[in-house]
Amino acid sequence: MKLTVNGISHELTSPPLATLLDVLREELGITSPKAGCEQGGCGSCTVLVDGEPQRACLTPLAAVDGSEVTTVEGLGSPEELSAVQQAFTHHYAAQCGFCTSGMMIAAEAYVARGGTDDHEAIQEALGGHVCRCTGYVKIIDAVAAVARGDSFDLTTTAPSAGMTNLGGVS
């Protein structure tokens, strides 16, 4: 079976019922999707499959054979963060970081489908994502900022270089 992950195509050896989460983390070593509840309820494993956010922990590999997968690693790079990654940095929207990858993937999809900065709409879009630090206020602020098209000067807002390593918890 095959997957294109962050623009690179891979021939895979995992069994057909292996979850996409296991394939990404164990076979490909891509650790931004997190194994949280592993039953679809926490959102931390969410990745883009052909542009739409999907729970990697609920997805058998065989069901997405041939698809294009994007993880946080594919949104931007440490040198050139995507707008969502910049907004999460600027608004301090990551605390422990465990939910951050899933939140950013959901935010990316929300903005891509024309989502506005309406807080209720953002809450609905992120409704499947649990932040165990309860840092929702800043997360929603960050998504609203991207939806509004805000621009960020991270040289003046980031407290340390480490802050730009969003989704780095493995």
Add this chain to the structure above:
Amino acid sequence: MTQATEVLLPASPDEASEQFGDGDDVTVIGGGTIVVPELTHGRLVPKKALLLSRAGLDTLAHQGDTVTIGAGLPVHRLAELADDAQALAECALNVADYEVRRQGTVGGNVCAQPGPDAPRGDLQGPLLALDAVARSTGAGGERSEPLEDFLASRDGRLLLDLSFERPAASAFAALRYPHTHAYTVLAVSGVRTTSGETRLAATGVAEHGVRLHRAEGAVDDRGVAALADVELADDALASAWYRERALPVLVRRVLATLEEAA
């Protein structure tokens, strides 16, 4: 674990029916939202897994006033039926969250056995009120029957599609579900048919959704009458005591909405 499982990936509805056969030892995986965690956590080790993701069952068709929903249709697409059956569209948007609604299928929702802590199958409510016809295959071949009968005998069946006649009006009322629980504590759906008949159904009141026949036939307070249609139980989401008080309220809300639509 997974290597011992024979994985079947049908490419058409006919192939799915053929590979399902009598359903013996076959675990059906629609969107995967219910079954995959069972595999991940080792609670289920299927002999055969029938993956429906490419079986072409994700159809949604209108023929005159009849709407037919393929069992593989992702739940979120029911939102397209807001003009045909508002209750079904509203109920679908109340299921789980954005991502899970895109992945979970109508068939999986309707066929799901009760979870360890609460009943599943929110869509059963509006579909029962719509008096949907379930077409399934399995031992003895294909058959079509009212959803109410199908729910009572769904073991060993592969649901293919559900169809219903567009009603004159429909309504849905639910208690809000607690975060991280994808299923409603209690929900009521109602339909007024083009011939003026009222049909009511509830979920969260038994192992699967039920028609509220007594409430439908009642002349007085249909909300209270509905209590005779159900056997309420305590579960992780709510007590029977609470449900007993909430059910009549939801029934009255649904009836009021139907009346407004008249």
